[in-house]
Amino acid sequence: MFKVQCTSCRETHANHVGVNRFETNEMSGSRGEANFVWKCKNCKRESSASVKAGPFPYEQTEPAKPQKLLEFDCRGLEFTEFKAEGEWLAEGVETGTKFTGIDLEEGEWFEYDEKSNEEVSINDVKWEVRRS
Incomplete structure (x- = not known):
């Protein structure tokens, strides 16, 4: 689950939102599909995100180090926080x-x-x- 923020007006969605890599949603105006489509309540802009790569397995290392698990292609939004x-x-x-x-x-x-x-x-x- 993610916190999502509009890159146009910087409004942040009140709740964490889910993104399912196996589901696609239509974008308005026949602009294609994305795994996550969101219309900002503040500025009314439609934004989208699609899983670009992953999920990648976490490989144990000593010492532990940050590793990429997912990569998104975000248009008009950014994910600011992750909740497992x-x-x-x-x-x-x-x-x-x-x-x-x-x-x-x-x-x-x-x-x-x-x-x-x-x-x-x-x-x-x-x-x-x-x-x-």
């Missing part, structure tokens, strides 16, 4: 164990990997939205 809603997937680095239904809303997740007989975790998660 929904379920995520992970794979044990050493065992290949698949973990599903991961909730990262609190920025951390803990589980037990039976193949390695060890606790596994995702923690200190920080999300950053950057312009390229």
Whole structure:
């Protein structure tokens, strides 16, 4: 889920909005389709965003470093904040164990990997939205 801001008048949508890479929405005036279409309530301009690349898997590194997960083509809007809603997937680095239904809303997740007989975790998660 994202916070979205109009690049014309800088109005920010009151709620986080979802973008689904598997869905397309018609843009007015037969201008094509996009994964997300939004009409700013303040200036009435229609803006759009489409998933350009990704999702990319996060590869564990020591020390941990920022990595690109998604890339958007945004027209008339920008995403300013990300909130991790929904379920995520992970794979044990050493065992290949698949973990599903991961909730990262609190920025951390803990589980037990039976193949390695060890606790596994995702923690200190920080999300950053950057312009390229």
